[in-house]
Amino acid sequence: NAGVTQTPKFQVLKTGQSMTLQCAQDMNHEYMSWYRQDPGMGLRLIHYSVGAGITDQGEVPNGYNVSRSTTEDFPLRLLSAAPSQTSVYFCASSAAPQGYGYTFGSGTRLTVV
């Protein structure tokens, strides 16, 4: 039981490049979400999913896309990276009911130059 697994752990992108941050969980959790963490800003919700095929926007969704084709996977896509997207990204999951008992992945540190 690996919990929530995120890859890669570190990434450097050039402005304008695209990439996908991977998130997978093996706990059969229905609810998954992506947060970004910036100094002094706490954790801000980017996108979330309440189940396969269902996604919705959080507080700071601009510049990011998500999809949820399976219960296990919830990738986050950066369409055209910008320096403002330099951050640490965390994926989290919880079993139904949504909002209780979140488990976080180990994070991806992204730098956009």
Next chain:
Amino acid sequence: GENVEQHPSTLSVQEGDSAVIKCTYSDSASNYFPWYKQELGKRPQLIIDIRSNVGEKKDQRIAVTLNKTAKHFSLHITETQPEDSAVYFCAASLIGGGSQGNLIFGKGTKLSVKP
């Protein structure tokens, strides 16, 4: 939507002293209030949580209190130890509440425990 304010942003205490971190929330419908501890370079980890039908919860040296009327909740750490040094985040959500079920976090408190 929900908004969570957390104070103080930094807190320094001597080993053995108590530490208190306070949070306020805006949405009276929120009914779940977890606290996360994040050590440097690590993921946030749940340390204690409380639901709105309970006023206080304790787990060894850690306790959380909730005042629903005033919409604030606090984390209390007694007999602090150097290993308590970390960033602590409070959060609020409505369990099973659709978009309100998302955890909304405070901005964090950096706790330093001096030996």
